[in-house]
Amino acid sequence: MNLHSTYHDTVNLIAVDDARIDSAVALRFKDDMRSLTEQGPDHIVLDLSRVTFVDSSGLGAIVASMKQLGPGKRLDLAGLTPDVAKVFRLTRMDTVFTIHPHASAVAPRAAG
């Protein structure tokens, strides 16, 4: 699992550099998210713009990543590709998360 965390003022932007968050990597994803969100800004934005496939295991791992955050922290999502957006829409998880069209909207200096 390749996750890259960069701090942009008040935002901890975590970019996923893998095409899939599925059952093969769900546990690792959740663990990596825990270690990347323990420090740093309270506002975490997960940039999913390179992710083309999320199954229900991956969805569960993203939900778990939000639930395991310390008090006062929040997790938003950004850059959902069409199939990923569909999973969130079908399961109505798009009503649980704040979803930004692009990571640059919340972290203006983010590359890409």
Next chain:
Amino acid sequence: MPRPLPRVPPADPGARRDRAGGRRTRRIARHDPPVSIALRFAACPDRIRAALRQVRRHLAAQGLSDDRLGMVELALAEALNNIAEHAYGGQDEGPVSLLACHDGDGLRVVLRDRGRALPGNRLPDGTLPTLDTPSHALPEGGFGWFLIRDLADRVDYARAGGTNRLILQFSAR
């Protein structure tokens, strides 16, 4: 006196024979579609990934749209994850066979495994878990059957001779 063991047909003779070529159209058993791709693999996450990639590539070559490919891949991923996690209990990486046929009427995929039967020998209802809950109680699972039923146009399940058979159908659109 012990009862004689029931005669169990081989799990998937066609899948084995067809691994090399795979494109010939031929009926293998009464419930099987004419095969356009046949795979046999162990029910573990890495093999499931590889199988999904192969099926997607095959269907893309048949001209399915990206939207349809995404729907089919997700439904198959959920069905295969269920086999790995529930039918085989996540430990014994038992065999799965996948037969898929795509024609003018749509796509039909038959999955077979020799793991445990679905509870009550029937398809789960696949209701969406409630999200009307404090965030610490949000569900982290239970979406699989909902997605399968939502994405596929028809789902059939049968248990016979120690084999689970799940058929997913996607109409041509």
